[in-house]
Amino acid sequence: MRHSYIKAIDYYLPVDKEYNDPNDRLTGKIGINSKSIAGENEFASDLACKAAEKLFSKGKCTPDEIDFILYCTQSPDYLLPTTACLLQERLSLPTSCGALDINLGCSGYVYGLSLAKGLIETGAANNVLLITSDTYSKYANPKDRSVRLLFGDAASVTLLSYSEDGNSIGPFVFGTDGKGANNLIVPAGGLREPMTSASYEEVQDEFGNIRSRSNLYMNGNEIFNFALKEVPKAVQSLLQKGDYTVENFDYFVFHQANQYMLETLRRKLNIQKEKFSVQFADCGNTVSSTIPIALLRDFEEGKMKYGDQVMLVGFGVGYSWAACSIKMKL
Numbered sequence: 001m002r003h004s005y006i007k008a009i010d011y012y013l014p015v016d017k018e019y020n021d022p023n024d025r026l027t028g029k030i031g032i033n034s035k036s037i038a039g040e041n042e043f044a045s046d047l048a049c050k051a052a053e054k055l056f057s058k059g060k061c062t063p064d065e066i067d068f069i070l071y072c073t074q075s076p077d078y079l080l081p082t083t084a085c086l087l088q089e090r091l092s093l094p095t096s097c098g099a100l101d102i103n104l105g106c107s108g109y110v111y112g113l114s115l116a117k118g119l120i121e122t123g124a125a126n127n128v129l130l131i132t133s134d135t136y137s138k139y140a141n142p143k144d145r146s147v148r149l150l151f152g153d154a155a156s157v158t159l160l161s162y163s164e165d166g167n168s169i170g171p172f173v174f175g176t177d178g179k180g181a182n183n184l185i186v187p188a189g190g191l192r193e194p195m196t197s198a199s200y201e202e203v204q205d206e207f208g209n210i211r212s213r214s215n216l217y218m219n220g221n222e223i224f225n226f227a228l229k230e231v232p233k234a235v236q237s238l239l240q241k242g243d244y245t246v247e248n249f250d251y252f253v254f255h256q257a258n259q260y261m262l263e264t265l266r267r268k269l270n271i272q273k274e275k276f277s278v279q280f281a282d283c284g285n286t287v288s289s290t291i292p293i294a295l296l297r298d299f300e301e302g303k304m305k306y307g308d309q310v311m312l313v314g315f316g317v318g319y320s321w322a323a324c325s326i327k328m329k330l
Contacts, residue, residue, distance in 0.1 A: 002120065003166060006169070007061075008158070012048075013154050030260060032259075045077050045086060048133040051133070051155040067098065067128070068125040070100060070102060070115055073134055075138065076101060102115070106314050107255070107318065108132060109132055109290075109314055111320075113172075114170075130159075133289065139215060140216050175321045184316065228265070231321065234313060244325070251303065251308055253291050257290075277295075311323065
C-alpha cells in the first residue's frame with residue numbers, strides 16, 4: 001500500500017533584515033527581534049526558487065524526479081498565470097509535472113500536506129514539491145506598527161515521497177469561518193476593489209497606525225480571540241479523530257504567530273514547554289512558511305528526532321485553520 005512521508009525540508013530567508021526596537025514594550029510582548037525582508041526587486045517566487053535550489057543541491061532528489069509542484073502563496077507574481085507554472089520552468093522541472101497555486105496563508109502548509117498526501121497515495125504522483133512563500137512586507141505600510149513589527153518574508157520547500165513503510169502523515173482536521181475575512185485583509189487590488197488613486201490615500205487609525213486600502217490591515221485583537229477560540233477545538237478534534245491524547249505526541253509545532261499568542265495557547269492546552277516549538281525571534285511571522293521552518297530548525301537543534309510523533313497546527317487569515325499529525329522521517 002502506498003503511503004506518503006516528508007523526505008526533506010529546506011527554506012530560504014532574504015538577506016536584508018529589519019530590527020525591532022529592543023526597548024519597545026511591544027517587541028517584548030511579541031518576541032520578534034528581527035525579520036528578513038525581501039528586496040525591492042525580490043519577490044516571493046524568487047525566494048521559492050532559492051529554497052528549492054537549496055534542497056536540490058543537497059542531493060535529496062533531482063528536478064527531473066518531481067512530478068507535481070504545489071505552491072502556497074498570497075504574494076503571487078501575477079493575477080494570472082499561476083505562479084507554480086512559472087516555477088516549473090525556472091526550476092527546470094519536467095513538462096509532465098503538475099503545478100498549481102494554493103491561495104492560503106498561515107494554515108496553508110497543513111492544507112498543502114493534505115493535498116500532497118492525496119496525490120501520492122492515489123498514485124497520481126511519486127514526488128511532490130510543496131513550496132510556501134510570502135512577502136507580506138510588500139503589503140505592509142512602514143507606518144503601521146500593528147503589522148510591520150510582526151511579518152517577515154521567507155520561503156520553504158518540502159519534498160514528499162511515497163513509501164510502503166506505514167502511514168506517517170495524517171489524520172487531518174480543517175476549519176473555515178469566512179466571517180473573519182475582514183480582520184486580516186488587503187482590501188484593494190482584486191477585481192472586487194480594483195486599484196485607483198484613492199487606494200493609495202493613507203489614513204491614521206485610533207492607535208496611530210497609518211495605512212491605505214492597498215496595504216495589509218490586521219485587527220490584532222480579533223485575530224487573537226479567533227485563535228484562542230478555534231485552535232484548542234481543532235487540537236481536541238484531531239486528538240479524537242486519531243484516538244490520541246496529548247501525551248501521544250512528542251512535539252508540537254503551531255503556526256509561529258508571535259510569543260504572546262503561542263504562550264497563551266500552550267498554557268491553555270497544557271502542553272509542556274520543552275515539547276512546544278518557538279522559532280520566530282530572528283525571522284518574524286513568515287505566514288505559510290512558519291511551520292516548515294520551525295520543523296527543520298527544531299529537528300536540526302535536536303528538539304525532536306527521527307520517528308517522533310508531531311502535531312502541526314496552522315491558523316490565521318481567512319479565517320482558516322488546519323491540524324494534522326506527522327511522523328518525523330527526515
